[in-house]
Each structure stands twice: as C-alpha cells, then as structure tokens.
Amino acid sequence: MNQTLVKRILKCSWVLPICAEPKRHAALLLEGEKIAAVIDAEQSKLSDDASNPSVHDYGDAVICPGLINLHTHLDYSLLPSFEIGKGLLPWTKALMQTVVNWGASDWLTSALQGARKAAGYGTSFLVDSSYSGSAAHALAEVGLKGLIGLELFGIDEGRAENIWSTWLAKYQSLITSGNAKLDEALQCGRVEITVSPHAPYTVCPALWQLANKWAAENDRLVLTHLAESQQECRWFVSNDQEMTDHLRFAFGSFRGAQPFDEDILSWKQSGCSPVEHLDRHQLLNANLLSAHAVAVNDDDLAKLGSQGVSVAHCPRSNARLRNGYAPLEKMRTTGLKLGLGTDSLASCEDLDMLAEARFAVALNQAVNPDSTYGPRQALEQITIEAARCLRKENEIGSLAPGKRADLAIFQIDDRRQTKGASEQIDPYELLVGGHCRLRELLIDGISRHSNGHDQLG
Incomplete structure (x- = not known):
C-alpha cells in the first residue's frame, strides 16, 4: 500500500530556483521530502478542501536552496x-x-x-x-x-x-x-x-x-x-x-x-x-x-x-x-x-x-x-x-521538481527599505548583501531550525 505524500505550499515574495530566473510572488509545492513544483502565488489559492495542500505564507521573504x-x-x-x-x-x-x-x-x-x-x-x-x-x-x-x-x-x-x-x-x-x-x-x-x-x-x-x-x-x-x-x-x-x-x-x-x-x-x-x-x-x-x-x-x-x-x-x-x-x-x-x-x-x-x-x-x-x-x-x-x-547536483543545490526539499527561508528585514520596495531590487543582493535573516531551515521537508530553535521532531 503506497503512503500518501503530505503536500504543502510555501508562499513568499521571492523564490530563487538558482538554475532559473527568480520568481516574484511565487510559491513552492512540496510533496513529502521533495519539491513538486515552483508555482505562481495565484496557483496556491485553492479551496479549503481537505485534499488540497496546506498553505504557509511567509510574506516578505526569500526562499532559496539550503x-x-x-x-x-x-x-x-x-x-x-x-x-x-x-x-x-x-x-x-x-x-x-x-x-x-x-x-x-x-x-x-x-x-x-x-x-x-x-x-x-x-x-x-x-x-x-x-x-x-x-x-x-x-x-x-x-x-x-x-x-x-x-x-x-x-x-x-x-x-x-x-x-x-x-x-x-x-x-x-x-x-x-x-x-x-x-x-x-x-x-x-x-x-x-x-x-x-x-x-x-x-x-x-x-x-x-x-x-x-x-x-x-x-x-x-x-x-x-x-x-x-x-x-x-x-x-x-x-x-x-x-x-x-x-x-x-x-x-x-x-x-x-x-x-x-x-x-x-x-x-x-x-x-x-x-x-x-x-x-x-x-x-x-x-x-x-x-x-x-x-x-x-x-x-x-x-x-x-x-x-x-x-x-x-x-x-x-x-x-x-x-x-x-x-x-x-x-x-x-x-x-x-x-x-x-x-x-x-x-x-x-x-x-x-x-x-x-x-x-x-x-x-x-x-x-x-x-x-x-x-x-x-x-x-x-x-x-x-x-x-x-559533491556530485549531488541532481539532488540538492537548486529548486526544481524532483529535488530534495532542502530549503532556507529568509525574512527580508532591511529597515532602510519601505514596504514593497524589495520587489524593486535584486533578490540576490537581498541575500548576499546581508538584508535578510533566517526564518526557517527545512531539510527533506522537515523543519530543522526555526526562529533560533532546532526542530528535531
């Protein structure tokens, strides 16, 4: 008997697939331990039917590979x-x-x-x-x-x-x-x-x-x-x-x-x-x-x-x-x-x-x-x-269907930016420039660090 994979949608301001162009107002669809798709935020507006994925909105944040x-x-x-x-x-x-x-x-x-x-x-x-x-x-x-x-x-x-x-x-x-x-x-x-x-x-x-x-x-x-x-x-x-x-x-x-x-x-x-x-x-x-x-x-x-x-x-x-x-x-x-x-x-x-x-x-x-x-x-x-x-480019390192759900979610917290201004700047600069802080780290879809606390369950 096949175990049903838990489906989740993670929404944010930016998704950085790395091997594709950044996506604004986007989301990731996860199925169990893997990434199923990178989708537009509009696609995440599903009904409340229990069979649909749960949706977690991180707001003004950037999701990139771990x-x-x-x-x-x-x-x-x-x-x-x-x-x-x-x-x-x-x-x-x-x-x-x-x-x-x-x-x-x-x-x-x-x-x-x-x-x-x-x-x-x-x-x-x-x-x-x-x-x-x-x-x-x-x-x-x-x-x-x-x-x-x-x-x-x-x-x-x-x-x-x-x-x-x-x-x-x-x-x-x-x-x-x-x-x-x-x-x-x-x-x-x-x-x-x-x-x-x-x-x-x-x-x-x-x-x-x-x-x-x-x-x-x-x-x-x-x-x-x-x-x-x-x-x-x-x-x-x-x-x-x-x-x-x-x-x-x-x-x-x-x-x-x-x-x-x-x-x-x-x-x-x-x-x-x-x-x-x-x-x-x-x-x-x-x-x-x-x-x-x-x-x-x-x-x-x-x-x-x-x-x-x-x-x-x-x-x-x-x-x-x-x-x-x-x-x-x-x-x-x-x-x-x-x-x-x-x-x-x-x-x-x-x-x-x-x-x-x-x-x-x-x-x-x-x-x-x-x-x-x-x-x-x-x-x-x-x-x-x-x-x-590491010879693991088919498993990790980018956000693509079939890859492991190893994800880092960074909250955009640069106080110099006005609300919505993050949409006008380079998301790579947001991360590398030091304008974000870690919100959550997922490994194989499991939260391992969130708000400064290990999640080992």
Whole structure:
C-alpha cells in the first residue's frame, strides 16, 4: 500500500530556483521530502478542501536552496577566532596544544555548537574535515546533511600500511558507534563519511595512495587542504625551515612521539609546487575536493582543471590566517569546479555562508574591478556549484521538481527599505548583501531550525 505524500505550499515574495530566473510572488509545492513544483502565488489559492495542500505564507521573504558549506572543521567550534593573528603554522601549533587533552565529550560539545550555528545561518549541507569524527554525530543530532572527512596524517612511508590500518579501525569505530541518530543518518545517506588526507606536507604519497584506493572502491570523494599558504609552496619548491620545524613538532616532540628524522621526508621532491607534487604521484583526480588553493600558479590551475579537481574557496579564513588571496577570477576562467567554505570557527568569525559570499564578492571586486562575479554568482557557488563539486547536483543545490526539499527561508528585514520596495531590487543582493535573516531551515521537508530553535521532531 503506497503512503500518501503530505503536500504543502510555501508562499513568499521571492523564490530563487538558482538554475532559473527568480520568481516574484511565487510559491513552492512540496510533496513529502521533495519539491513538486515552483508555482505562481495565484496557483496556491485553492479551496479549503481537505485534499488540497496546506498553505504557509511567509510574506516578505526569500526562499532559496539550503546553503552548502564546502569546508569547515566543526571540531574547533569552541575556539572562536583562536589566535588568528599568528599566521598559519604558529596558529596550528597553538591549536594542537590547546586541544591535546580534550576528551570525547569536549569534541562532541564543540562540534554540536558548530552544527547548530551553521543551521542558524541556513546551511543544510556541510563538508567537514574532522580529527575526532564528532562532526558526524553533530550533524546527525541536529538533522543536517554532510560529508565528513575523517582526517589522516602520516609522513613516514615505511609505516604507511600501519597508519592506514589505524585509520580504518577509527573509521569502523565511528560507523559502528551504536548511536541511533548517526546510524539512521548513515543508512539513509544524509551523512556520509570519507577520508581526508590532511595536506600534501602531512601525508606521504604512499599513505595518500592507500586513501585514494579506498575512496575509489567505496565511491567516496577525498577531502584535503591544498596549497593553503606560501610556506607550503616554498617548502615543496626548495625548503622552508619553519615548515620543517613544524613537522618536527607535529610528528616528533608533540605527544612525546619518537625523535624526528628528516630522512623520512625523502619522498619530497624539490622544484615542484604542492599541486605538481600530487600530480607527479597521480593523486589528482575528479574525486578530490581541495580547500584553499591559495599558492597556485597558472600551471597548477590547468592541472587541477584537467583532472576535474574541485576547490573550496575560503577567503575569510585565508585573510585572517595571513595566507593570502586565492586567484578566484583565474579559477573561474579556468573552469574549475568551485564553491565556498568558511573553514572553522577557530579561523573565521562565524559559519555564515552568506557572509562568506559577501566577503568573496567584495574582495574579488577590489582585486578585479572589471569582474562579472557578483551576488548571483556567489550564491550559485554556495548552492548549485557546490552541489556539483559533491556530485549531488541532481539532488540538492537548486529548486526544481524532483529535488530534495532542502530549503532556507529568509525574512527580508532591511529597515532602510519601505514596504514593497524589495520587489524593486535584486533578490540576490537581498541575500548576499546581508538584508535578510533566517526564518526557517527545512531539510527533506522537515523543519530543522526555526526562529533560533532546532526542530528535531
């Protein structure tokens, strides 16, 4: 016997399908967990017959797809704007020293705080690199969707098999934790877990190849940080003593590890960029989603584009950690698959994807005054373009019949506008310009955040 799908109509001032032109005075028809149609408001004026859909009128509001954050670390949400003036390597060292004694409850509390904050900004899907794995539990608890990359570290090629076995055991422990909400989220595919080789300088090629093989066999993307800083680039091209000293700390003296022998870095070939290093070892492919890509040249961008690599642009974190500016305009003209990410709350003031988009537009316009990159293009990068990076463009990222009902409803609250003036301005500017606040977040048609409260029923 087929279960009757619950039908609902959501009305508002603007519907932004993303892959079609904005619709004024429009509505969405939902059937169960999916979008059935984008309709005119007049079509929503149905009789009171019980068989007709219920109608919810949000008034002066904008409905768009749930937002997608392509790079974050929910693990560090309890460390807001953590010592960001130090620069990447001193910041990383201080972060490691701060969390070294955290227990499971600390990691979970931190990740839960981040997940709830993300939901409060209209984010329905997060791509998270997690040291502890707690991000998976947090997304399941709050009801969000996401791809969790369980982080992988190891620079000793002679121990690659052992390190990989340890990672596999950690992965198995996470997916068999016995947590009912996580079990359900994994079973229905709302949350997926993959491998995240941390970066080219913290994961040796032999270990990365094991991760790639596993990901290919399990049809998973691979997450990483790539060319995040000029120091990383200098270290691969010739040498950077601060980077070597950082590795000596991270893989040697930290946690009382074995003395660091630089001979274990024999896999590092001088004279190449981080991107070229991965390419030489056949580690670039269409399964790779790389965060940052700041220290890249034209040849690097060509390699990333030809191999189908996706990039998560994180302009605010890049700026606050003094890493520089990723060449967004060149990335766009190269045809890279490209989205935006906030990075963690430890390196960014919030997890607001619209604020990230606003910063990306302003920064790019300052560097490239003639660029066509504006609010519409930025919003596409945190919806449909991000979905393409995840190979989920047929499920999420735009409002179209048959897609999942992952929706963010934003109330227009710019007090500078007179009543009805929102009809005369660009709805993309309304969102990216900061003139709206989240009213409600729906995931698979279920309210997960409304008026500042999680809706977990």
